[in-house]
Amino acid sequence: MAGDTDNPRLWQGADFYAAPIGTTAPTDVATALAAAWLPVGLLSEDGASESRDQDSSDFYAWGGVLVRTSKSKHKRQIVVTCLEENLVVFGLVNPGSSASTTTGVTTRTIKVPKADPRAFVLELHDGDVKKRRVIPKGEVESVGEVTLSDSALTAYELTITIYPAADGTLYLDITDDPQAVVTP
Template identity: 35%
Template sequence: MAGDPLKANLWTDADVYISTNLSATLPADANTPFGVDWDLVGLLDGDEGFPESRDEDTDDKYAWGGLLVRTSRNHFKLTKSFTALEDNETTYSLLWPGSSATQIVVPRPAKVMVAFETREGDKVRRLITANYAEVTLDGDHGENETDLESMTFSATIFPTGAGVLFNRQATPILASLTVAPATLTVADGAIGALTATATYDDASTADVTGTASWVSSDPATATVSAGFVTGVAAGSATVTATYLGQSDTSDVTVTA
């Protein structure tokens, strides 16, 4: 079976953030925390996840003889859901918008910014509404003695005038690893240096020499630690660096 397992996602943690400030400052990138404009929804039901629904009216146009020639599309609507497990100020404001701590009024959804964040190890992906959303209770809400109190919310995502639904932030994915130089000659008892450079899917690079795992095919000829190769005896060996599933090698020659 062909493919890249590193591109298969199994999200092990997630959060939802809400901001009532439609001009809220967005984090600079996926590694930057959300600022004071954003409130955390809290514990989420991971089994329910973030279901997404797309609705659109389509109308097929046929030529004489039954040949399909066009399809018109309009009235696109995107909703994204999440199930909250905490009864806090943020979830209360979504469940009963416009209500106070002492009075509950007929809910009228407010316009809010919503950010969906999923995480797996160091990998982060965020979808942040480009315009705004209206969040409403999806289904029933109640309390009992056997199940956690939960609230499933459906966020209707309103696009910008240009049709943009979300701003997307994600940590770059490692695409390849390069060890340099590809060939290295060191004298017996001398030390040479190799570097390991990671290249990501956004074309950015990083020196990962210190964090990569290094191994020599023949420690009796050459040893390696953190990219530094020490000649032990005349001969040849292959030094391999591995980082997050990607590997590359350098051919090492040790001279007497």
């Protein structure tokens, strides 16, 4: 068998953070995140998923020979399901809304959502191996159906669209995974 059985990853733990765009991003996996990075709390055991979508057009020469393919409208999204109903999740689910507490009673005023791009970090753990996916700019594009029930947890499935930087960078993966080491 070609390969190394130590290389496949099973991410056994994860944390997801949101911050204002421009917040100092991590540059390693060991340094604590700046205070502006707020955790969304517990995530669903289903983990996070990434989707990709793009248009492509094929061009053929006379005789039907494929000579070129163009690609455009690339879109990348990440989906996480938050299990807590804290202020961070509230803000992601209801951008432009507000909450206030008076004498122990909190009132949330829900308004029509407004654009609210944020920076995100998805931190993953597999034993001693750690990976941080740093998304400098993204936005919650949709929130899945929310169930209010006595037989299921209330969960907020967030689909986050990742916006590229001017140089085309979507995100950075920072890891101490020995299999990711680049050798000259």
